[in-house]
Amino acid sequence: MQTAGAALLGAALGLVPAAAHTAPPLDPDDASVSFLPTPQAVVDGMFDLAGVHPGDVLYDLGAGDGRILIAAATRFGIRAVGIEINPRMVEIARANVRRAGVEKLVEIRQGDVLEADLREASVVTLFLFPELNLKLRPRLRAQLRPGARIVSHRFDLGDWAADAQVTVNRYPLYLWKIRAR
Numbered sequence: 001m002q003t004a005g006a007a008l009l010g011a012a013l014g015l016v017p018a019a020a021h022t023a024p025p026l027d028p029d030d031a032s033v034s035f036l037p038t039p040q041a042v043v044d045g046m047f048d049l050a051g052v053h054p055g056d057v058l059y060d061l062g063a064g065d066g067r068i069l070i071a072a073a074t075r076f077g078i079r080a081v082g083i084e085i086n087p088r089m090v091e092i093a094r095a096n097v098r099r100a101g102v103e104k105l106v107e108i109r110q111g112d113v114l115e116a117d118l119r120e121a122s123v124v125t126l127f128l129f130p131e132l133n134l135k136l137r138p139r140l141r142a143q144l145r146p147g148a149r150i151v152s153h154r155f156d157l158g159d160w161a162a163d164a165q166v167t168v169n170r171y172p173l174y175l176w177k178i179r180a181r
């Protein structure tokens with residue numbers, strides 16, 4: 001079964017969501033909380049592009065079902081924090097974290113990415129609507145430390161020039177590195 005939210009986002013992105021089975025129905029009128037999962041090959045591509053390594057602290061903004069956080073904790077043994085606005089997705093992500101046995105490393109916070117404290121992050125992952133990416137820029141610029149990396153699945157950050165771009169599964173991944181101010 002496909003969720004209403006995933007269908008909405010899928011329609012917006014011009015694709016048919018394939019693996020949104022775990023999410024309960026979302027409010028079809030609220031596109032801002034639509035969930036569409038990043039495929040595992042793309043998650044790996046995001047990690048490779050960002051050069052994720054032990055010692056990093058990864059934040060996934062709009063954590064969905066927690067898959068990026070669980071993969072980061074499992075693959076690199078790193079602390080990973082997800083910010084997720086939808087309470088039902090928060091429940092699902094927390095259950096997935098427990099099921100994966102990575103509760104000591106992964107934390108899911110319910111909240112709006114536009115109000116989140118990002119200062120601890122050395123890697124930020126994004127798969128959000130373009131407008132939300134744009135609204136996030138001041139926060140990313142103000143809070144991330146030099147050396148932090150941002151990697152976005154599919155959508156760029158407006159006129160921020162990416163440090164690198166690759167294509168995985170037909171879609172672009174973008175990398176930005178925070179430099180000293």
Ligand SMILES: C[S@@+](CC[C@H](N)C(=O)[O-])C[C@H]1O[C@@H](n2cnc3c(N)ncnc32)[C@H](O)[C@@H]1O
Pocket residue numbers: 009032033034035036037038060061062063064065066067068083084085086089111112113114126127128132
């Ligand atoms: C396209 S999904 C990506 C999920 C996951 N990061 C992934 O790549 O598999 C976007 C997620 O962001 C959440 N979201 C949307 N707007 C948000 C906001 N303002 N603050 C926090 N989460 C938000 C949605 O509820 C959804 O779960």
